[in-house]
Structure formats: C-alpha cells, structure tokens
Amino acid sequence: DELISQIAAGEVVERPASVVRELVDNALDAGASQIQVKLMAGGVRAIVVEDDGLGIPAEELPLALKRHATSKIRSLEELESVATMGFRGEALAAISSVAEMSVASRFAGAAHAHRLDARSGELVPAARSRGTSVEVRELFFSTPARRKFLKTDATELAHCLESVRRHALARPDVGFTVWHEGKLVEQWRAGSSEARLADVLGDEFMAESRPVYAENGPLRIYGRAGLPEAARSRADMQYVYVNGRYVRDKLIAHGIRSAYEDVLHGHRQPCYVLFIEIAPDRVDVNVHPTKIEVRFRDGREVHQRVRYAVQDALATSRS
Numbered sequence: 001d002e003l004i005s006q007i008a009a010g011e012v013v014e015r016p017a018s019v020v021r022e023l024v025d026n027a028l029d030a031g032a033s034q035i036q037v038k039l040m041a042g043g044v045r046a047i048v049v050e051d052d053g054l055g056i057p058a059e060e061l062p063l064a065l066k067r068h069a070t071s072k073i074r075s076l077e078e079l080e081s082v083a084t085m086g087f088r089g090e091a092l093a094a095i096s097s098v099a100e101m102s103v104a105s106r107f108a109g110a111a112h113a114h115r116l117d118a119r120s121g122e123l124v125p126a127a128r129s130r131g132t133s134v135e136v137r138e139l140f141f142s143t144p145a146r147r148k149f150l151k152t153d154a155t156e157l158a159h160c161l162e163s164v165r166r167h168a169l170a171r172p173d174v175g176f177t178v179w180h181e182g183k184l185v186e187q188w189r190a191g192s193s194e195a196r197l198a199d200v201l202g203d204e205f206m207a208e209s210r211p212v213y214a215e216n217g218p219l220r221i222y223g224r225a226g227l228p229e230a231a232r233s234r235a236d237m238q239y240v241y242v243n244g245r246y247v248r249d250k251l252i253a254h255g256i257r258s259a260y261e262d263v264l265h266g267h268r269q270p271c272y273v274l275f276i277e278i279a280p281d282r283v284d285v286n287v288h289p290t291k292i293e294v295r296f297r298d299g300r301e302v303h304q305r306v307r308y309a310v311q312d313a314l315a316t317s318r319s
C-alpha cells in the first residue's frame with residue numbers, strides 16, 4: 001500500500017510547485033478570501049499554505065489525509081484507470097506519502113483549532129483563526145532519487161510562483177501573498193479582474209495588450225491579447241482558462257495562434273490571457289493531476305470563435 005501511495009504521489013507531486021497547486025486549489029474550494037503561501041528553499045524545505053476558508057471539523061481531519069480510492073487500487077492497471085478518471089481526493093494523501101505533513105484547521109464555529117500530524121496521526125489542540133493551514137516539509141525526504149531531480153531553489157521557487165499566478169489570474173476576488181525565506185515576494189490584493197491582470201502580469205503587459213471580448217450564445221470569451229510587438233521567444237505568458245480552470249489545450253492554442261498568423265513571424269510567441277466560459281454540457285473537462293484536458297462538443301466552433309475574438313482585439317488596436 002505504501003508503494004502504491006508513492007506511485008500515485010509520483011503522478012500528483014512532481015515538484016514543490018505541484019504541492020502549491022493542490023494546496024491552493026483546496027483553499028479556493030474551501031471558499032477562502034485570503035491565501036498565504038510561505039516557502040523555504042524554493043518549497044523543498046517547506047511549503048505552508050494558510051487560508052481563511054471554511055475549515056475542517058476536527059473529527060474529519062484524519063479523513064482528509066486518507067486516499068479515497070485506497071481499497072480499490074490493487075494493481076498498476078487499476079492505478080492507471082484511476083489516473084484517467086482524475087485524482088479527486090488524492091492530493092493530500094499523495095503529498096503526505098512523500099513529505100512530512102501536518103494540517104491545522106479551525107472549522108467555522110469551532111471553539112479552537114486542531115492540528116493533525118500525518119505521520120504520527122496525533123491530533124492536538126492548536127491556535128488559529130477560522131480556516132486551514134497545511135504544512136509540508138522536506139519533500140521527497142524518503143525518496144532521494146526523486147529529490148535529486150529537483151532543480152535549484154530559485155528554479156523551484158519560480159515554478160511555485162507560476163502555480164500561484166495561474167490560480168490568482170482566475171480569482172481576482174481572492175487576495176494572495178507569497179513569502180520566501182520570510183520575505184514577502186508577491187502580494188496581490190482582491191479587486192477587479194483588470195487590476196489582478198495588471199498586478200500579476202505587469203503594467204507593461206497591460207500597455208502592450210488589448211481587451212478581448214466575444215459572446216455567442218453559450219460561449220463567452222474574454223481576457224487580453226498581447227500585441228505582436230509584445231511577443232516573446234518563449235511561451236511563458238500564455239494563460240487559458242475554461243470555466244475558471246487553467247488548461248493547456250491544443251485546439252484553443254491553435255485558434256489563438258491563427259489569429260496572429262499574419263502579424264507574427266518566426267518563432268515569436270504571443271502573450272495572452274483568455275477566459276472561456278461555456279455551457280457545461282458543451283465541454284468535457286478531464287482532470288489529470290498534471291494536465292487538464294478539455295473536449296468541446298463543437299471544437300470547430302470554439303476554435304473559430306477564439307480566433308475571431310483575438311483577431312478583433314488585435315484589429316481594434318490598429319484602427
């Protein structure tokens with residue numbers, strides 16, 4: 001069972017940034033309005049994510065760390081089939097199998113908080129206001145081979161920041177702060193979507209991009225498209241969300257790319273942030289720990305609408 005946990009963890013937890021992604025995801029699910037991410041040594045030494053969400057009742061803390069599907073997975077084949085179905089209820093269990101973890105939480109209305117140590121299973125009273133703090137220490141401490149694959153602290157920190165950024169762009173209503181080695185490295189206050197884009201992507205991106213907006217029946221596309229002169233050599237500023245979820249999707253990327261085809265040459269990469277809202281019955285979202293696949297009922301239509309929406313945004317800028 002320990003082995004299977006660790007194999008499953010390999011799917012969910014590649015590096016500190018994967019832990020950050022999952023913990024921030026949970027904080028958002030819990031309805032947090034403020035999320036703090038505190039990192040030590042690029043997240044390898046420690047990752048602490050604190051939220052002011054609903055919290056977890058003391059008696060449910062042990063459950064939160066249990067893998068929901070434990071009894072169902074007996075072989076690698078079964079593990080694979082679980083992987084394609086998505087890893088709901090796997091994240092905390094997976095993380096606790098490859099790191100030291102403790103969860104402190106105070107449920108709405110509870111007299112005080114409780115802290116659960118994942119390894120010892122010890123549950124003790126703790127002090128904190130409503131919400132949850134998850135602390136993850138010494139990632140891959142028991143699997144030196146995996147730990148060896150981690151890059152420098154600076155690189156791991158950059159990946160952690162990117163994880164927070166992806167969440168932050170989609171949730172301007174939530175405040176985020178990120179600390180590294182006790183120093184505040186990012187602070188994004190809750191506010192409008194415009195303000196969040198400017199905070200996260202910078203004033204330069206705002207100046208060199210144009211608003212995208214298109215609405216067609218059950219499909220709404222909005223965000224910002226970078227002008228051709230803002231293009232980069234790396235695809236490091238391309239964000240696409242489908243119904244609030246960050247995705248990497250070839251069809252959408254191609255739709256955007258084709259909007260730029262007459263204005264962008266060579267290997268230059270456009271910058272963009274696009275939010276696609278579509279009626280849930282027109283899209284299948286398949287959540288895999290590391291990649292998020294979407295299948296649209298009418299892919300051609302989405303492709304075209306995305307292309308036109310971006311083309312329109314770029315054309316406006318030249319008139």
Ligand code: ADP
Pocket residue numbers: 022026027029030051053054055056064065087088089090091092093131132
């Ligand atoms: P999932 O998010 O898919 O349910 P996780 O392993 O990420 O699985 O979390 C397990 C459970 O622990 C969640 O379903 C939730 O009930 C609880 N939980 C985890 N993190 C938090 C949090 N920050 N606030 C409140 N509840 C949480």
Ligand code: MG
Pocket residue numbers: 022025026089091092
């Ligand atoms: Mg989760």
